[in-house]
Amino acid sequence: MLYHLFKYLGTQFDFPGAGLFQYLSFRSAIAIILALLITLLLGKRIIRLLQRKQIGEDIRDLGLEGQLQKKGTPTMGGIIILSAILIPILLVCNLTNVYILLMIVTVVWLGAIGFLDDYIKVFRKNKQGLQGRFKIIGQTGLGIIIATTMFFCDDIVVRDRVTQTTPNAHEEVITERNNEKRIFVSDVKTTQTTIPFVKENEFDYEWLSPWDGAAGKVVGWALYSLIIIFIIMAVSNGANLTDGMDGLASGVSIVIGTTLGVLAYLSGNIIYADYLKIMYIPNTGELVVFIAAFIGALVGFLWYNSYPAQVFMGDTGSLTIGGIIAVFAIVIRKELLIPVLCGIFFVENLSVVIQTVYFNYTKRKYGEGRRIFKMAPLHHHFQKPGHAGIAALIQKPLQPLPEAKIVTRFWIVAVLLAVITIVTLKVR
Numbered sequence: 001m002l003y004h005l006f007k008y009l010g011t012q013f014d015f016p017g018a019g020l021f022q023y024l025s026f027r028s029a030i031a032i033i034l035a036l037l038i039t040l041l042l043g044k045r046i047i048r049l050l051q052r053k054q055i056g057e058d059i060r061d062l063g064l065e066g067q068l069q070k071k072g073t074p075t076m077g078g079i080i081i082l083s084a085i086l087i088p089i090l091l092v093c094n095l096t097n098v099y100i101l102l103m104i105v106t107v108v109w110l111g112a113i114g115f116l117d118d119y120i121k122v123f124r125k126n127k128q129g130l131q132g133r134f135k136i137i138g139q140t141g142l143g144i145i146i147a148t149t150m151f152f153c154d155d156i157v158v159r160d161r162v163t164q165t166t167p168n169a170h171e172e173v174i175t176e177r178n179n180e181k182r183i184f185v186s187d188v189k190t191t192q193t194t195i196p197f198v199k200e201n202e203f204d205y206e207w208l209s210p211w212d213g214a215a216g217k218v219v220g221w222a223l224y225s226l227i228i229i230f231i232i233m234a235v236s237n238g239a240n241l242t243d244g245m246d247g248l249a250s251g252v253s254i255v256i257g258t259t260l261g262v263l264a265y266l267s268g269n270i271i272y273a274d275y276l277k278i279m280y281i282p283n284t285g286e287l288v289v290f291i292a293a294f295i296g297a298l299v300g301f302l303w304y305n306s307y308p309a310q311v312f313m314g315d316t317g318s319l320t321i322g323g324i325i326a327v328f329a330i331v332i333r334k335e336l337l338i339p340v341l342c343g344i345f346f347v348e349n350l351s352v353v354i355q356t357v358y359f360n361y362t363k364r365k366y367g368e369g370r371r372i373f374k375m376a377p378l379h380h381h382f383q384k385p386g387h388a389g390i391a392a393l394i395q396k397p398l399q400p401l402p403e404a405k406i407v408t409r410f411w412i413v414a415v416l417l418a419v420i421t422i423v424t425l426k427v428r
Contacts, residue, residue, distance in 0.1 A: 001090060074312070077312055077317060099331050100289075139233045150191070251414070355373055368391075384400060
């Protein structure tokens with residue numbers, strides 16, 4: 001709103017300082033500061049309200065170090081994160097930008113699903129929360145919205161460097177170090193994405209369709225939608241599984257968000273995109289403002305969520321955080337980097353799948369279920385003592401690690417994965 005207000009004031013009345021709101025760096029700084037302030041100031045009041053309403057976490061005794069001390073800690077703190085993201089975005093972002101609109105839809109959509117899940121757990125006293133099929137329906141619905149918009153919206157294009165004779169080519173002037181360079185570009189409606197570690201690293205999902213013409217377009221959209229739905233489900237559920245220790249999901253997500261912000265800035269800046277020989281996506285620079293608010297909200301939330309946590313984010317926060325990361329990566333066409341960048345989420349998901357499959361297999365074969373890990377998701381494996389009557393193939397470490405140490409080490413791994421992700425821009 002402020003962006004549009006100052007744009008109007010600057011255009012109509014030459015209002016002093018109005019031009020500052022045209023700079024991504026200025027609005028990003030405003031967004032991160034606002035998100036931090038909202039989280040720190042609003043967070044304390046929301047935590048007190050949750051405590052008064054006795055909206056606390058119901059902890060089961062799973063034999064984990066320091067687990068029972070968490071009983072009664074307020075949950076549904078994701079409300080703090082969502083508020084700290086949406087308010088700055090509505091104030092300082094360009095609300096006509098299609099990418100910003102998609103991100104707002106993602107926050108509200110998954111925030112509502114997560115809130116409903118937490119509400120059933122806390123107020124209805126149903127530990128299962130929202131039934132899995134309804135979560136899947138909700139995530140599928142969001143995936144279809146994102147895929148359909150990306151596939152059909154005319155404002156979502158990739159700008160390719162072409163020759164002067166290419167149809168629809170137009171001249172673009174790049175100013176670099178006071179030197180002007182003129183290139184010819186063409187806006188292309190495509191479902192291209194980036195393949196990491198490959199030299200000619202652009203892949204088009206439409207190539208998966210065996211047909212051309214109208215039928216091929218429908219099949220291409222259907223296949224693209226299935227892939228987008230899978231990515232959103234995988235990342236949002238991965239973030240949800242990672243939210244099992246104080247500061248774990250929020251700290252890892254800060255690292256991931258910062259990396260995505262760098263990728264969005266480079267992809268949305270024609271000078272850097274041309275220098276790095278990466279895909280230039282017009283108008284994605286505005287997403288830097290969004291991710292700034294996202295990072296500010298999580299840093300502020302970490303103030304209360306770090307060990308020992310004063311509040312948990314609940315599914316309201318974790319599902320939304322994962323969805324934001326997934327959709328953000330999709331719109332900047334870096335979703336194939338998710339297994340690297342979101343390696344923590346990926347491994348947490350994988351550990352649960354491996355544990356479940358192996359347990360069911362051994363139960364059918366031997367009549368007794370056996371485990372790979374002492375406990376899944378993986379972060380709880382390090383929290384549980386070994387050789388304590390647990391039939392697990394991997395017993396080390398025998399002594400449980402302190403929660404703060406596990407979280408810090410996961411953060412370090414997340415930073416290493418982020419560095420590898422950035423390096424993929426040049427290692428091809």
